[in-house]
Amino acid sequence: MCHAEEKWTDALPLVLLGICHAYKEELQSTAAEFVYGEPLRVPGDFLVPAAQRLEASTFIEQLRRHMDQLRPTSAARHDSTDTFIRKDLKDSNYVFLRQDYIRRALEPPYTGPHKVIARTDKTLTIVVPGRQVNVSAYRVQHAYVLDGTQHDTGSLPSAQPRSDPEKPVSTNRPTQTTRSGRTFRFPARYN
Numbered sequence: 001m002c003h004a005e006e007k008w009t010d011a012l013p014l015v016l017l018g019i020c021h022a023y024k025e026e027l028q029s030t031a032a033e034f035v036y037g038e039p040l041r042v043p044g045d046f047l048v049p050a051a052q053r054l055e056a057s058t059f060i061e062q063l064r065r066h067m068d069q070l071r072p073t074s075a076a077r078h079d080s081t082d083t084f085i086r087k088d089l090k091d092s093n094y095v096f097l098r099q100d101y102i103r104r105a106l107e108p109p110y111t112g113p114h115k116v117i118a119r120t121d122k123t124l125t126i127v128v129p130g131r132q133v134n135v136s137a138y139r140v141q142h143a144y145v146l147d148g149t150q151h152d153t154g155s156l157p158s159a160q161p162r163s164d165p166e167k168p169v170s171t172n173r174p175t176q177t178t179r180s181g182r183t184f185r186f187p188a189r190y191n
Contacts, residue, residue, distance in 0.1 A: 017042065085121075085137050092116060094143040095126060097135060113143035
């Protein structure tokens with residue numbers, strides 16, 4: 001078999017399969033049974049003997065009967081399930097809103113807290129500075145806000161640096177020069 005063709009490498013896998021599948025009398029088994037623990041399935045095992053050929057009219061009649069018995073299954077509504085909302089979000093007055101865009105380095109993923117105006121099962125109407133926005137319940141998280149820190153704008157004020165009443169704040173900060181010749185000013189909090 002190997003010498004019959006010029007490219008004996010094409011026949012090599014079939015020859016190796018035959019060697020592994022050959023029954024050894026002294027071992028009472030094949031080499032493949034020792035390696036894999038069960039006999040190999042050779043390509044001839046995959047072939048099924050051909051069934052009787054049906055005439056076209058008989059085949060068409062059987063196909064029609066089979067197609068008449070088919071009935072469509074009822075369609076399922078996949079969107080009818082309830083949306084999971086955390087218990088603390090159902091009665092929260094303030095929420096954090098997740099920003100769904102690519103953020104810069106060290107930019108927080110959430111803004112807020114924002115005041116909740118109205119809510120449904122899947123959406124919330126919140127006050128983003130200057131306007132009311134409808135957002136999905138999946139984009140918000142409950143904000144725990146202390147009493148007395150709420151504002152009418154819908155969000156809490158940003159952190160302001162505290163100034164010392166005994167130390168006057170100077171707007172004229174001295175300019176300094178580094179050894180390399182660059183000029184800079186220290187921030188007011190370092191003066």
